[in-house]
Amino acid sequence: MPHDQHPDVTEAIARERALHDPAVRLSRSLAEDLFDPEFTEVGASGRRWTYEEMLAALPGLHGGAETGPPIVATAFAGTVLAPGLVHLTYETVIGERRARRSSLWRRDADGPLRLFYHQGTPVPEAQA
Known part of the structure; x- marks a missing residue:
């Protein structure tokens, strides 16, 4: 089965898209269901985030308000690296x-x- 059609890839894409939903970003309980307790992030700003830091900050980050610019995600690609481990790549505007x-x-x-x-x-403006 091609990686992009694997059920785990489909699930990961759906859950990644859920993280872009303002209703999820504003609800700690909904967001907690999507993050692994050992979560870490290196954001586009270069900042390193932990699980607790991300959950606390998520409502105020881009995409957290109904009135702000939405997160537009495209070009999803996924690979199953091992059972229960999926790597996704995509682009956002x-x-x-x-x-x-x-x-x-x-x-x-x-x-x-x-x-x-x-x-x-x-993505540098020259490449956008």
Whole structure:
């Protein structure tokens, strides 16, 4: 089965898209379900985020308000690295900012995939 058609890739993409929903970003309980307790991120700004830092900051970050610019995500590609471990890549546009993104989703026992690691890299204007 091609990686992009694997059920775990489909699940990871759906859960990644859920993280872009303002309703999820504003709800700690909904967001907690999507993040692995060992989550870390290196954001497009270069800042390193932990699980607790991200959950606390998520409502105020881009995409957290119904009135702000939406997160537009495209070009998803996924690979199953091992059972219960999915690597996603995609691009986002938020207002005028464009970034290439990479996420690792992992499954503990029989639960859902949860975001274990995320990195965003800004795309220079000349390449946008």
